[in-house]
Amino acid sequence: MQLLKAKDRGELDYLEMKAIFLDRDGVINELIYYSEHGIIDSPFTPEQFRLLPKVAQAITKFHELGFKVIIASNQPGIAKGYLSEETFAEIRNKMEKELAEEGAFLDGEYYCFHHPEAKVNRLKANCKCRKPKPGLLLKAEEDMDINLSQSWMIGDGLTDVRAGKSAGCRTILLGKMKCELCHLMDEQDARPDAIAPNLLQAAQKVEEVLSQEKSKVLSPKSHIEGRSQSNPRLRTSDIQPRTSDIK
Helix, strand or coil, X not given: CCCCCCCCCCCCCCCCEEEEEECCXXXXXXXXXXXXXXXXECCCCHHHCCEXXXXXXXXXXXXXXXXXXXXXXXXXXXXXXXXXXXXXXXHHHHHHHHHHHCCCCCCEEEEECCECCCCCHHHECCCCCCCCCCHHHHHHHHHHCECHHHCEEEECCHHHHHHHHHHCCEEEEECCCCHHHHHHHHHCCCCCCEEECCHHHHHHHHHHHHHHHHHHHHCHHHHHHCXXXXXXXXXXXXXXXXXXXXX
16 A cells, blocks of 8 residues: 655644545646646646645634544556656645645645556555545544544545545535436445535535534433434535546
């Protein structure tokens, strides 16, 4: 398993930690269209990397709500020969710098660098960490003592939703709906707990759920009658999700 983590940010002193897991491309930064290949993919140079609007604000909101914020992302560009490890590190550094300039930071970064059709032999693998498998989230759980049942996976593809559900997290899909996506959600058992057009509105949805759960706990009626009920989940709204090419 090829994983890359952010450097530690102090002692992990919470009795029970919860996390927001974020896909990277299309969630934190813009996707890039490569006309020569006819594909939409990750940025392959630092110059191509651009934060999406209000991402730093959303990350700050997640921290205020008591979550660790962790990237969990398939990044097969090195395996496919599109960029070097050094260039990937430069892109990471630019991301962290631009987030820091807006007062935001990440608690960890977990990447799968493998691809089953990789040109780089050492990265050619059907691994356990490549989403939709939950390996990246499970590794973060082990490293950081994360309670996955209290955590969320947020991404712009059904692979993110499937990985989150497999790990026992709640999920939010970002983007706009296409009719065929509804069928894919059902076929792949990948219907998210909620849909939001961008990361900041996803943060607001998480805040709404936490508020609802807190109110239910504080309600005498719910304490007596609702003790056996599961935590309320956000229903899919009429905001429509976006699909992205599976990396």
